[in-house]
Amino acid sequence: MRYDLTLPRRVVFGWGRRGEIGSLTATLGRRAFLVTGSATLERSGEIAALRENLSAAGVEPIDAGRVGREPEVGDVDAAVARLLEHRPGAGDLVIGIGGGAALDLAKAVAALVTNGGRPVVDYLEGVGTGAQIASAPLPLLAVPTTAGTGSEATKNAVISSLDPPFKKSLRSEQMLPQVVVIDPELTVTNPPHVTAHSGMDAITQLIESYVSRRAQPVTRALCVEGLVRAWPSLATAYRDGGDRPAREAMAHAAFLSGVALANSGLGLAHGVAAALGVHHGVPHGLACAAMLPMTLRTNLPACEHDFAELARAVLPDAPRSDAAAAVAFIDAVCALADEVGIPRSIGALGVTAADIPALVKASHGNSRSGNPRDVSDAELEALLSAALVQAESAVHS
Ligand SMILES: [Fe+2]
Known part of the structure; x- marks a missing residue:
């Protein structure tokens, strides 16, 4: 070690x-x-x-x-x-x-x-x-x-x-x-959309750091702690900004996500989020949240056991097999994003098919290098094209 x-x-x-x-x-x-x-x-x-x-x-x-x-x-x-x-x-x-x-x-x-x-x-x-x-x-x-x-x-x-x-x-x-x-x-005074976007940023950071190529045992432990705290709290803070335990849990989880990313890096969602910010003015947290489901599905072949571990940490009824638990985790992330109003398609963020080549080019950077699976530009182009009109969030859909 x-x-x-x-x-x-x-x-x-x-x-x-x-x-x-x-x-x-x-x-x-x-x-x-x-x-x-x-x-x-x-x-x-x-x-x-x-x-x-x-x-x-x-x-x-x-x-x-x-x-x-x-x-x-x-x-x-x-x-x-x-x-x-x-x-x-x-x-x-x-x-x-x-x-x-x-x-x-x-x-x-x-x-x-x-x-x-x-x-x-x-x-x-x-x-x-x-x-x-x-x-x-x-x-x-x-x-x-x-x-x-x-x-x-x-x-x-x-x-x-x-x-x-x-x-x-x-x-x-x-x-x-x-x-x-x-x-x-x-x-407490953050409006619901800021709570949702920043909270999904923290959750994206916790997940991406947990499976990053540069992940290490300390940051992985912090990621689990952060996700366990954030999981039930984000939707609560989104609905009721004055809920003290939920606000405390989210502030704690966000700090831990920062420690994790500073020491272990991030992944594909953050790589593309930077491009969405520059080319389409999408706020960082919203861009991360919108990219997270696609990133999880793409990384599933390399991260089945890790996603299953996270499922067992945050879902009370996670399936016993890694394969089913990993899918349940991705579905639960999508459901959480839905609950706090994150759009399922990047078309809703103002992206069109003509924009995709420039987005792919601009998504190279430090974040993407931590992604646990190599994703070629051609694959990313296909993924973003599919995400333009992504209507269903479930893995099997
Ligand atoms: Fe971030």
């Missing part, structure tokens, strides 16, 4: 624990650059409360950027330029508070301001000039306000570009947040 495992240095989890951010921040520095997400946090008074909390702990809060959608290269470069005007250095840190987009922007900014301020594109996998994060980033404290991406536990920031179209990662072992504060109460 042989594995590596990287984790944020400190994780503080619990209902209402955002009140501890001030004292936790004071252990990292005296000036905190705030990178925030959608305007909802500002309107609900959360950002004002955070600033007061920081000031009371002797930390000066400075606004450094806000992003209400998945960050693009221009967003990152603009935020870096703004932050550099404050001459960041020792005693400074970055706080990212928001969904995965805000946390990714915070991670990218924290890393780039200490590395010469070159354009972010130079550092991106696959499209950059090979520039590396050589110097330590500013310390980062991450506060997720959705339960899904797990970005609080990962060492990469996903950055998009519309022209030329790509969605690529800025990645470094040094980009892991130093401190993570997960307060599930912050997710």
Whole structure:
């Protein structure tokens, strides 16, 4: 047995624990650059409360950027330029508070301001000039306000570009947040569709990491724990946003999915989801959710035993044989996606037959390399063509 495992240095989890951010921040520095997400946090008074909390702990809060959608290269470069005007250095840190987009922007900014301020594109996998994060980033404290991406536990920031179209990662072992504060109460105001999309993202990450080529025993154990918690909770949180146990379970599962993906990688669903995001503007979680049933069916020949194990973890009446249990697991995933309003066809996401070759081309990347089965471009093209009008979710249909 042989594995590596990287984790944020400190994780503080619990209902209402955002009140501890001030004292936790004071252990990292005296000036905190705030990178925030959608305007909802500002309107609900959360950002004002955070600033007061920081000031009371002797930390000066400075606004450094806000992003209400998945960050693009221009967003990152603009935020870096703004932050550099404050001459960041020792005693400074970055706080990212928001969904995965805000946390990714915070991670990218924290890393780039200490590395010469070159354009972010130079550092991106696959499209950059090979520039590396050589110097330590500013310390980062991450506060997720959705339960899904797990970005609080990962060492990469996903950055998009519309022209030329790509969605690529800025990645470094040094980009892991130093401190993570997960307060599930912050997710109570997420509307049902955000709860559904982010929750299905977490579930996709847990399943893809469990069967990834790079899976290892620790992350596999975390994936099972995450799925057992998320399974009954996602639909509950979707229907009743104020259900505390369901919100806690989803926030916990999302964090575990981030630890798993950071250490074990993902698979085909995430590979195609990146392409759907760039070419069709499909939100990340929705794209993952829409791709998950197709990915599970495609991987079934390589993953029968693994899917059967997951079935036995989450389904009370899982069949005894691996073959039947694996199929039951896929059917149950499809039923869950249906229950939270995920469309069964990618046609419903605005994709047409003419778009498929470009989607296949854009789906190569780090995620797809972890998929447990080799899927050729020709096979993926056929799969996506079938998914255009997928009407039935059952494996046998
Ligand atoms: Fe994801």
